[in-house]
Amino acid sequence: MLPSFSYVTRHTGFRGTIKNSPSDFVVTEIEVPEHLQGVSRAEPLQRTGEVLPERSSPCPQQPKKRRVEAPPAAGGDPGRAGGGCSAPPGTNHRESEPDLKPGLKEGGMLDSLLGKSMSELLNKFACDVKDAWDLENNADCSSREFSLGPVPDKKTRADLHSAVRQKFPFLLTASKDSEMIVKGNADYRELCRLVTEKETSDFFKFLDAKLENATFSFEPDGNKEHRKIVHHFISRKFGKLLETKSFTVTDVNDQPNVSIVVRFREKRWSGKRSAGGFQEKQDVYTDFSYTGIKDKKAITYQPMVVKKVTPERLKEIGNKMENKGMKIHNIHLACQHLKLGQLKGNHFDIVVRDLKHHSHDDSSADLKKRISEAMENVEIKGFVNYYGPQRFGQGQNVQTDQIGLALLNEKMVKAVKLFFTPEDTDDPVNNAKRYFLQTEDAKGALGMLPEFKVREKMLLRALHRYGVNHEGCTKGWLNIPHSMRIFYVHAYCSKIWNEAASYRLQIYGSKVVEGDLVFSEQDESYFLNDKVHVVTAPEESANKYSINQVVLPMVGHSIKYPSNKVGQWYRERLSKDELQMCKFRVSPLQLNIPGCYRPILKNIQNLSYFLQSNEEGIGIEDNHLTESKVSLHISFDLDPSCYATVCLREIMKCDL
The missing domain is CATH 3.30.2350.20 (TruD, catalytic domain)
Known part of the structure; x- marks a missing residue:
């Protein structure tokens, strides 16, 4: 697996085989993030094979997290971070003010994140900004800043951005490295001169949440010239993000009036224009999100979130999923999607079979003692934190790192050719790859591929359209999702x-x-x-x-x-x-x-193991193990991005 790579420990180790069957290698994600409420540790649930009833009430919809950006220049995208307020799609934000995360509402959240004393200082700064505005002290307003100090953790920083701007929508937040800076929002002040402060506050909360399909309505305004000024303000400051339109509404006296409605601009699909001048509508795929990629030859348990599919619909297709080797458990509504890396770690239950001494070891040595010594050493000293072979495409003619190197060197055609290099087998997938390399006929190869080869099909469609040259291959790579590239x-x-x-x-x-x-x-x-x-x-x-x-x-x-x-x-x-x-x-x-x-090194947690006879009725003697007659059952936890195969390599002192 890792020739000439190092070991930490000096024990002799032993030989054996893993992944003889998927049930010999079971992976369970542990400590699922809090926002997926109701699933804290997957182990007890998944092993039962039962589907628990979904929750009766949904979790409040949470805003999307936004990348923290510096304060925008006038006229640009505000680039606000975090969010912390949401409304159901298609509703007026002011009529549906939802909650922040439970226990972290506005001031309480700030006290929790900043501490009481820093939170009080922030409150004083916010009051001073307002006082300066009231006194029309322009010079003081523009130069005044307040530092919340360094906030190294990215998630905490995002929560802090959200909490500050939800409690004080007239403030801007920004990050300089890991330091959090707060200052008055000049755009907020300018809008306050055009509409009421309540409207201004509600508008900026709506803007900060950035909820798809949400709208915001200003109070009815019969003055056309004034409405024009408000339209121009929003276009000038936030035109890249928002669009406005005036609609006739009926006031409390059933009199017609006009109100400005604001919504987020739709994301434009990129695609080839048809003869009629309209963009071709691209397929929209259901979005599954998850926190980690698991072993292919294993039984794996992990939470997943699927967008815009009801629990009822998932339950309906449960039987079809089982026919494909998948089971769905604990179906319920979730607050938001998952991201890679959000997991706290993985729990492994592994069976090592065909136990033997190493060829260089004394065959009369006590194999049971060798195993005990190996477990104790690795539990104390850990293992080298190598990336495992599945990271590179184990056993393939072209490994994934070779394609990555070609992309870094911007050798796009070479990267495509490496991607389509076939294995030495005669099956539809490799025949299609072989045909493409021989003919560069992307359309023909596309027709030969099975439907499940999604990545290959995405790339071939673009190559058919743009050609197998540098430019065409570049567009081909752009045609597959960023996470895959x-x-x-x-x-x-x-x-x-x-x-x-x-x-x-x-x-x-x-x-x-x-x-x-x-x-x-x-x-x-x-x-x-x-x-x-x-x-x-x-x-x-x-x-x-x-x-x-x-x-x-x-x-x-x-x-x-x-x-x-x-x-x-x-x-x-x-x-x-x-x-x-x-x-x-x-x-x-x-x-x-x-x-x-x-x-460089990582430690193993919660290690336990036992030996089990492979033959019914035959026990394991205290001082002697018959080779290949017993199997080793190991359980342990590893941090995210650690590989169980690498840990086993350290335990067994052999490549797997």
Whole structure:
């Protein structure tokens, strides 16, 4: 699996086979995020095989999280972050003010996130801003800022953006690195001069929530010239995001009047124009979201969220799903979609069969003792945190990292040819790939592929339209989802990390040396440079850090490298792949690879195991194990992005 790669422990280990059947490798996501209420740990539910009744009442709809941006220039997209207020699609936002997350409403949320004293200081700053506006103190308004201090955690920062602007819609929030800055919102003040402050406050809450299909109505206004001024204000400030229209409404006295209604602009579909001048309508696929990708040859349990499908509909198709090898449990409404990486970890139940000594080991040695020694060592010392073989396409003629390297080098045609390189088998998929490489007939290959090969079909459709040249292949890659495109680049970055980890352990071992990168805090955020510390010579002498704190960078444009021999190794390794000048941004494919940091070692949690005879009625003797007559059952938990196969490699001391 990982030739010449390092081990942490020195025990002898043993041989065996895994994944003899899917039931030998069971993976269960643990500690599901709070927003998927009602599912906290999947294990007890999924093992029963029963479907629990769905919840009778839905969770309040939550706003989409938005990327935190700096305050916008006048006339641009406001770029507000977070959100924290929502309304059912198609309703007036002011008539349906929903709640924030339970227990985190406005002031309570701010007190929870900031602490009482900082929350009080923020309240005082907000009052001062309002007072300055009342005094028409323009100079003071424009320059006044308030810092909430550093907020390293991205989710906490997003919640804080939302909470501040829900309680104080007249304030803008922004992030400078990890520091949170608050200032008065000049756009809010300008709108206050045109409409009432309540309308202004409600409008900015509507804007901050960014709910699809939601609308906002200003109070009826019979003055056409005044309405025109309001239309122009919204167009000038938020025209890229919003559109307005005047509608006739009836007031309380049944008299007709006119009101301005605001809605978010629809996202335009990109597509080829038909002869009639209209864009061709593209297929809209049902959106499933999940937090992690699981092993193919395994039984896996994980929460999933499907958009715009009712629980009743999912229950209806449950039997059809079972025919395809899938079961649906615990169907209920959820607050929002899931994102990759939101899981807290995975629980594994694994059976290792065909237990044997290594060929170099004394065959008379106690195999049971070998197993016990291996378990104890790895539980204490952990394992090298390599990316597992499934990251790269185990056993394939072309691995995913090779495609990723071609994309980073912007060799689009080469990347396509690698993608369609067939395996040495005679089946419809590989025959279609073989035909395409021989003929470059994308349409013909498309007709040969089974329906389930979604990625291949997406790419071939674009190649048929645009041709198999650099431009056509670039458009082909753009035709598949961003998450799929970047997967290949991440595979390459993972391969480099694996090699770097081996090099680091081979030259320095478990000693932390000058120039190493470490995380000094327990609350690790592997994407923040300000959390990474470069070990100094005095710190090396004092043995200040342990090998468990050492991290290595995943290559990207926003990371720093070790300042010892490992950093030099990175430069030479990237140069070998012609990436010495790579900016790790592939603009034609809209790929941006900032990089991150990954601990060299990881620990196993909640480890337990037992031996079981493969033959009914035959017990296991205390001091002797007959090879291949027993199986090893192991259970343990791993953090996200850790590979059970890599952990087993450390336990067994063999490639799997």
